[in-house]
Amino acid sequence: MAALCESFTLCGLGPSSGVGLDGGLLALEPGPDRDHVLLTDRGRTATLFKVSDQKPLGCWSAKHGQIITCPVVCNFETREYIAVHDDKVLRIWKNTDVNLDKAFKATLSADVYRIHSLPKGGPVVLFKGGAVRTLDVLLEAPQQEIENIISDEVIKWSEALMERQQPVLIFATEKNGDCFVYVQKLKMNNLHKYKLEQQELSKALSFTAYIKNRIITLLCLSSNDCVYKFLIPLQQNTEEEEQILPKSLLLNLSVSGSVLKGTSFVVLDKDHIAVLGSLATAGEESKECLTIWNTKFQTLQTSKELPLGTSGQIWCYEKKFFFTHGKVLTVVIYKCETSSLAAAVGKLKDSQAPDVSSFVDWNTLGDEELVISFQSQQSVALKPESGMTDASTTVFENELRQVMSKEQMPDFQATIGCVVTALINRCKANPKYYPRNLLLQIVENQDLSYSLCPDLMVVALEKKDLHLLQICLQRFPDIPEEITYACLKAFLSFSDAYLQRIDLNLESVICYLDIELNNKEVKAEIVENGFSTELEQDIWETKITKKHHVTSDSESCPVGPQKAALLNAILHSSYSETFLLPHLKNLPAQQAILFLRYLYYLYVKCSEKITTTLPGTSPPTVNQIMDWLCLLLDAHFSVMVMLPEAKELLSKLHKFVRAQVRFYSELNKIEGSLRELQRLNHQKDPHTYSVEVLELI
Template sequence: MAALCESFTLCGLGPGGGLGLGGGLLALEPGPDPDHVLLTDRGRTATLFKVSDQKPLGCWSVKQGQIITCPVVCNFETHEYVAVHDDKVLRIWKNQDINLDKVFKATLSADVYRIHSLPNGGPVVLFKGGGVRTLDVLLEAPQQEIENVISDEVIKWSEAFMEGQQPVLIFATEKDGDFFVYVQKLKMNSLHKYKLEQQELSKPLNFVAYIKKQIITLLCLYSNDSVYKVLIPLQQNTEEKEQILPKSLLLNLSVSGSVLKGTSFVVLDKDHVAVLGRLAASGEESKECLTIWNTKFQTLQTSKELPLGTSGQLWCYEEKFFFTHGKVLTVIMYKCETSSLAAAVGKLKDSQTPDVSSFVNWNTLEDEELAASLPSEQPVALTSESRMSLRSKGNTVAEVQPDTLSVGQLLLNLKNASTTVFEDELRQLISKVQMPDLQATIGCVVTALINRCKTKPKYYPQNFLLQIVETQDLSYSLCPDLMAVALEKKDVYLLQICLQRFPDIPEEITCACLKVFLSMSEAYLQRVDVNLESVICYIDIELNNKEVKTEIIENGFNVELEQDIWDTKITEKTHLTAGGEFCPVGPQKAALLNAVLLSAYSETFILPHLKNLPAQQAVLFLRYLYYLYVKCSEKINTALPGICCPTISQIMDWMCLLLDAHFTVMVMLPEAKGLLSNLHKFVRAQVRFYSELNKIEGSLRELQRLHHQKDPQTYSIEVLELI
């Protein structure tokens, strides 16, 4: 028997990780150690994740204008990473490397299709023309000629194995509706070509292969909702150039009148396969599902509906499924037991105790899973057995008083309640909950609100969410979908508050907020609520109010101005520095950008996401940073006046990050050249100024030492020791 266990979100996906064909990820490969995976997106970035901790350990990106065309793999022998960008450019780097421009680079003579890394055999490179080389041989002469063995055929899939000490590569190609299979034994330099037996009105969509006892088992998922098995002996004595491979039906993907339109599949063991696809019943709308099938008994073992949609991709490592679900990469653990008739009829003795998961799961907060994961007043967690009794005794549940229900049960009961009842009950729940369950309960309430937003797109309780975020000590980890929904709704005020209060916001979300803030028009921002306390003391709000401006410069903060700020007319033309520099953005946008500047980040992880900022937005952001830098330099203490203002160190750090990410583009943009020139002159003047100050300070100290005043009424005896 097979079963799906708990699930959790590994990470969010960027703009290139959308749904449908052409979306999703470029690939997901095993990392250098157990519990590690390498994720390559359809753009410029690769990230190493530790799965159980749900956090990135490293992130690398090629520079703007380049695209990773071959997924990143780990060389298990050297613990280096290997990738190809722009089809021919090979890159090799180590864990401690940050800038891929400075790592090993080799330009190859032919386009690369895929690199396969074998645990004991090193990486194997497959070229689009069908040529194969080990990485070591390729590095000896990167420009060596690569043979074209497949003529006009197009490679659709490939895989590599180790048979003893022999690396074996298998790949499938297509030409004019015919499909071919090639088997390459690298050490023997032998290549065998086969032709797949044609299936009437159907074609293969995906392939999976494994090798055992010198026989390659190739499984093919066909468009007629079936999985076929093809056996290919590794030892070939015949000299026939092209053999036709017969196939046999392994599994028909239909059950009880429903048919699964599979898009991808993986082999779990000798009796089980997992298929990702759309389950369609006659007269009903199809639903995307992850399913596990028993090939021995031709039965569907278990399935999980995926309402947010997928990209059709499925990976499996270390008893975990990886697939895109909506805008996140989801991980689901599974268990497979030996298939036998005794197990099928429930007569197999179970001598194993259930394993306790060691995974921190922040995302098991939907529907029935709420009851098992939320804090409960009862000493025993709500198990599957107790859920069954709840379903069978609906009247009993209805008679239970709300005060005796656990948080999970209460949220389940409110699932279909009206909006007014739903929000009123949640407010009462927040007011009644006691420590130490407060944090978890608040996170569950926010998740329940977000889930309702997802199921009812017109529902968005902005005021309720703001009240919770402003009054409770939340974190991003407790409600990871909150900021994603706020970004989707473009709720800049909620995003600003989250940036100010959440200490653990991922760098990808921070950059997404920055992109949204920079893209919004000043006219729109003037109509929405934004907290201006970080800008009112250095951006003049009132037109031609010179007294206010003088007071701000002298005292740094004006309480009356803060109280009257909401009734003040905003005019951008008065946002001048002492040097005559205009503030390039209005006060609302400046306040939002300040929230980004004050957020916590890691340079290693934020730089790849910062590179995805459009050039015009990057220039505007740099103009604002330059304005702040000049504004700080007006003061003796080099600090902006007011509350929650960025420091000069934070401003300079962000300026350096932005220039690192976009310097090449900015040098080419005419509108940025003047800005870079002014920035260069100003920084050079600042360096010269502080250099002169240091000289003056040194001179003053020397004068103090030489002109030390002595009391003329006292005598001193100096003893000189002659050596």
Template sequence: MATLCESFTLCGLGPSGGVGTGGGLLALEPGPEPDHVLLTDRGRTATLFKVSDQKPLGCWSVKHGQILTCPVVCNFETHEYVAVHDDKVLRIWKNKDINLDKVFKATLSADVYRIHSQPSGGPLVLFKGGGVRTLDALLEAPQQEIENIISDEVIKWSEAFMEGEQPVLIFATEKDGDFFVYVQKLKVNSLHKYKLEQQESSKPLSFTAHIKNHVITLLCLYSNDSVYKVLIHLRQNTEEEEQILAKSLILKLSVSGSALKGTSFVVLDKDHIAVLGSLTASGEESKECLTIWNTKFQTLQTSKELPLGTSGQLWCYEEKFFFTHGKVLTVMMYKCETSSLAAAVGKLKGSQTPDVSSFVNWNTLGDGEQVDSFQSQQSVALKSESRMTLRSKRNVAKVQPETLSVGQLLLNLKDASTSTFEDELKRLVSKAHTPDFQATIGCVVTALINRCKANPKYYPGNLLLQIVKTRDLSYSLCPDLMAVALEKKDVYLLQTCLQRFPDIPEEMTYACLKAFLSISETCLQRIDVNLESVISYIDVEFNDKGVKTEIVENGFSAEMEQDTQDSKTTNKTHPTTGGVFCPVGPQKAALLNAVLHSAYSETFLLPHLKNLPAQQAVLFLRYLYYLYVKCSEKINSALPGMSSPTVNQIMDWMCLLLDAHFTVMVMLPEAKKLLSELHKFVRAQVRFYSELNKIEGSLQELQRLNHQKDPQTYSIEVLEII
């Protein structure tokens, strides 16, 4: 889930800070403390702001006739501020300084492009000729000669990182339409030059990068509304003077015929990027907006229209966006949660973004309409083409399927027989991966679901299950799939979706939980479900379908355990030696485990859990209590087996369920007894671990003595613990 939250104005902008090209700010940099930012305008002034208070903490200006040509940065080691005005004049000052004419000044021998400051290292100075120096080295000899590395090339972007203790600086240049990337490691004085692979009829507009495991990931926003990824390995040894960097497409900024002309972008996490630009559609006026995209699922998650216009600049610090909007600098907070992607996509309908859909909607297509799919060079989204008159359906059928787009093929199959329909979809799914492959799979599933809705007797459960099991799908790619599975009571498909979809909304998770708890054990015995998560701790006897377990005492008295009552909906069960039995059969236990493993947000799930019927809530709590006892058998943090619930998952769901139903449960006799048993068991566990803590030191001493002595002959040792 990715959402744009509330926004506020940080400050107004001067005449040079307006919208459009050449407007905006010179830069925005992090300040010396959290919640502080340094704002440098396109003139003489730099201002330190405390964001949460929306007030300036300090403001410094160079005198008339001078101009700041390099953004002000903070030296995190000395808590000083560093700036360059008139290309060569270096200034350094502290918070208490007011007049910049009286602070430290040094004139350098070459023009400065940018100063980069890292929290764990000193500032790095990048010159317009490509030379790099540390600030300390420059202060020792300000007039030292700076080499010219890039000759006629012009620097377009730069960034600095720390790889362990090694500072690394990367910058991109342009010359005659060709773009180059330089990577310099200062401590070893290593410089590598690369050339970006050319893209036909497009060029990079913006760059961003991050480093991990000695690999720089460079992301490039191109003018063809695409984002590409380039990998640069720092540890490779090569004799080539200029390597060609291959790039791969990770995102197409296009949705249902509307293309986003991005101007700048930032990386939020491994799966999300934010893009600022203009959303354009044929025949409509372009609208500037801020968008968040999921690169893994090729999905636009949320968008915010900016009617007053922007300067095309975007910064991101501490989960806050900073951008100009009209004549002010706006701060907008955001949240990214991998577990709630679909919830964010669903909220697009209520936002100010265009009404978009990545799938064919057969209810809105006439016989004279075609659907065209933007292929790998265009988009993953499908759109309706302008009306075209087809000569006849027979002529359409003569077209080879390989030449048809996905949308056209699905439209032609609308009235096909069931066998032909499924055969063609299977062939489509089995094709090799393409940049729009996930959207194609989403279209296939949507086509199947639409046919199910049109014909209630038709339900290709096996085909849907096969697609979900073998393909990297998400809830947002086929939002109606689980709803239809609920209607058909296909619990096996629901279980598989819960295990594989990372973005199921909390409302659907609750609907699955309620369905699993309400279905009878007799009905479940006739249904195939995946029992991998339960077979390791529930012994299934196929003769009487009973459930047997054995609880080993773990530091608590068996006298404190009392027999719990069986639920009316469960089969015959066998009590354990500790008096705790599994209240549900293995099939229902496996389904409930899938719910326990699903991702959720407490804020969104709790309101739905309050609607769970009391008897089902008690049954679910009884099962959670059983799982907790099982985890405590051998002091394990998780139950044995594949995809079994962990202690943290069990306790989180138990607390969430009690928060939702505590006032009801204390009024029910069977629930009151269960709560009492749960309280006694938890109290016994706390007492048991408290006793273990008392002998922790003695056990560590025994372990130390055991390592010191290694007797070569047989011996009997007596250790006395005092």
């Protein structure tokens, strides 16, 4: 889900504010610090603002008769500012410089379209003729000859991106109604040109782009009220001068009879985009508004009417929207949550979980056979009944790895899902065949889901491939509760001695287990949030000897690090209580007690610090721990009460919770007292000076 939160005015726009409004701003760019933005008007002025304080930190103006033609950007390496006025005059200055006319000046030999500044890639200059130079190269010889690449085409949009610490510049041009896209890799100095497949009688209004897995995803807002997606692989093997990029519909900007006539848009995350435009309903006057759309479920999430009108421009930095509204520049804070069915009907994965991309049209998937086109344009068919030799299997797996490293296919995830399904079907037909390393590589490096390869985890359970199961639990967002339970039962059934021989990812446990082992003999008594459990009394206390009050059980993890890592993967998995609870009731009593002891151990570890978070990479959260504690007790409470070995554990858990309840109760009392003091202070005369001593009882 997405929501628009509070909004505020950053500055006024007009002659009195020093920031012009004719046709909107020239641009808004990030400043030298996270809370800073640079505003460039369509005139002579550039202003640096601190957003949280809503005040300008600096303002620079070109002298009368000069026009700033290129938005001011910040060189993040030197903390200097760069601008171009009158198309060819480059200016560079620092915060301490007051007069822009006295700043560094260099006159270039060609007109500049835009300067892009990357935090780690340095400033990049794009000329109107399509040539690209880094700022360092340009300053060495400002009058160097600049080639004309795009001839009669006009640049409409450009963006600089980082890919593997290498800057990549992408810009779109237009000529006679046709749109072209150029991709320039600066370090390799190679340029690729593409022609965009367009919808008839439509025009490209706005572009944005991002890079993931060596593929540029270019999004285009079209005049036919749609957003289209184009995929551009960074690694090219073709020598064609111009390729046609096929489009796919990402989003239709219509809902319940209303159509949004978008003017500009920005990408918020993998599932959400924000669009600024006019929402038109039949028989009603159109209204300008800011909207957030979910591209996965094709829904309008939220909107905000803008009755004073806008310039049609929108920028997005640090979870904030910036746009003109009337004669002011407005800032709106927003929030977005991960979109998934798990969020709607079950427990959502932890926010630290890996990215899972939206999957493609299920109707495009094959049944049991898939043909993959390789670089040589030959095709290899993989069938479950195929009788490939070891040599041919090795060749296929090597070629498949090459294909995965390039990702040139539009429906790549769906294609890889079909390949995995075909491999698993062959494993079923031939028990001796199990390409474990290949399957591990695919699951680790590709955004797959359980639905794309439903038998993968079943076969992994049969093969006791615990490492693959661990990765699947961490990455798949849609694992059925039956499979989650089967994994839990399997993990609990293996001995720690057996698991020590298996290579697993221990990042989620190694930090707090190391801390725990280094301090194993330091404490002799449980102290939780300032309260000792020795002081807690209950009906079972007379049956528990004093030695059980020491922290021998709570100081040491009841399972080894390998089993703890596997159980953490279970805690991170998505589930619905309604569907999981019946399966948990079938868990053997001894395994249920072991799991409950581990959950209690985690709960105590979380409560030792104020932050209630465990150290390490993607450890279980306190909410996940509590949810599973409740689930396990709901499923086995009557059994736990009857088992003698469970009574001590339940007693400790009961006393620990009581201690925490008492602690938070005291905090609530303090909070109430402070609120009462605050109320009394408001009633007093603020001009009266007094010294008071307050005593909290």
